[in-house]
Amino acid sequence: MAYSPVGQGGDLLRSPVLRKVAARHEATPGQVAVAWTLRLPGVISIPKAGDLAHVRENAAAAAIRLSPDDLAELDAAFPAPRRKQGLAML
Template identity: 55%
Template sequence: MQTIELGGVSVPRIGQGTWHMGEDAGQRQAEVRALRAGLDLGMTLIDTAEMYAEGGALLRNATLQRIADKHSATPAQIALAWALRHPGVIAIPKAVSLDHLKQNAYADSIRLDEDDLAQIDAAYAPPVRKQGLMMV
């Protein structure tokens, strides 16, 4: 797992999100298993934020799907790779299943080329005024 320095401390570039974890007793074992597996994968930065926006529609975008197919990845992995393309950026996606957790960790190894980035920029033009950020 790649790391970056924050305030003199080395932290992983991909962490684990915990939104809605602990709210369903029936999911407790799966959630604990996922968090432990993430720690074993080096995903030691854990986000405990309680409020997010809605962003699942981003992952159904045809552009992200084409780029994902090209890289044998998922749209979510492409979104993570896009977010992580700059040094000093950390992503903290949530995952409960071991497969999803591994997909998140693998996203750090995906390298988007200039064409990929141009396609994403065309699909998601920068805002012309201040607005809230969409979450994936």
């Protein structure tokens, strides 16, 4: 289960790579962030949205299919940790 998938609507969504991938899909950075969390079977994503436009955006993100190039660019910008790390307390 992907918690906080849009990074609480903060700096994550201003990432140049996220914006570049989003432009390629005529999507928003938030939609790419949600689509990334949904890229693997068996994973669900639970963005919180009070704004109706955000709710609609996030729901539509389920239809976005990220390409291997998109995923490679996102992985390079946001490398996976090399060892176990504690999660931030939110």
